[in-house]
Amino acid sequence: MPCLTLRHDQPFSLDATLSCGQVFRWNRMDDSWWYGVVGDRVIRIRQDGNRLTYEGAPASFIVHYFSLDTDLVAILNSIDTDPFIHACIEKNRGLRLVRQPPWECTISYICSTNSNIPTIRRRIASIAEKFGKRIEFRGRVYHTFPEPSSIICEGHSGLTECRLGYRQSYVFGTSSSVTNAKDWANAISRLPYADARKELMTLEGVGPKAADCILLFAFQKYEAFPVDVWIRRIMAEHYLPELSADTPLTNRDYDTIHRFARRHFGNYCGWAQEYLYAGRVR
DNA sequence: GACCAGGAAGAGT
DNA sequence: ACTCTTCATGGT
Secondary structure (H helix, E strand, O other): OOEEEOOOOOOOOHHHHHHOOOOOOEEEOOOOOEEEEEOOEEEEEEEEOOEEEEEOOOHHHHHHHOOOOOOHHHHHHHHOOOHHHHHHHHHOOOOOOOOOOHHHHHHHHHOOOOOOHHHHHHHHHHHHHHHOOEEEEOOEEEEOOOOHHHHOOOOHHHHHHHOOHHHHHHHHHHHHHOOOHHHHHHHHHHOOHHHHHHHHOOOOOOOHHHHHHHHHHOOOOOOOOOOOHHHHHHHHHHOOOOOOOOOOOOHHHHHHHHHHHHHHHOOOHHHHHHHHHHOOOO
């Protein structure tokens, strides 16, 4: 079985990385192996200390997907600007942002609005099962995440059994407008953060928060700082006490939080966001 | 049953 | 440019 030895000066935690809520298609089995579908591959991976054992993809793929080529120590040093974020970093040290496939990530966060994580996971799985390609791996069946043309192949009502609620028409609309996912993703990735964000927000069902998640998790725009109810709560409690945490989040407040985070945590504030989110109390 | 969840769109100001 | 309302589903 292929394996990969991690540098001791570059921390990585597979568990923190896959259970922090940035991905929806990974499962940890009882024997501490993780199984996930990425692109057209099924990957099986586990960590024992500084050793990663895996199958389903070449080493280069693993390194790229988990951002193992990124200098995490330097990033953590740059965002470690106060005692609270310091505690969050210590709690989940080794958490890395992964590089998600952009199209799947986009639909995932369209499906995420006003929902909890188990529900989001079921929706993504349901879309993949219905429209994706079947893959067998170690005697079990998995599915790739479908292209836009596959998602719309049965018309609007084809999505009904995926139980997306009011997000159904967003998924259908966005899948209709993005005809070629690869070209679309290439075009977005060439844009600077602000322009890419505007472009993403032209898609149905993609607002400021979903756009920031997509930019952070799929396009490596690390200056994004997604603000959901948890982050808003944390920021109001620890950094911006003048913000109230229980009225609806306005665009103004969103912007205030983002600007503060960018100034306080720096250009890698997106990584700070993920450490804050991972440290949330449920 | 009430309340909440990695919010966004549309209508009305 | 700001509120306010509504949206469908499932977890707790």
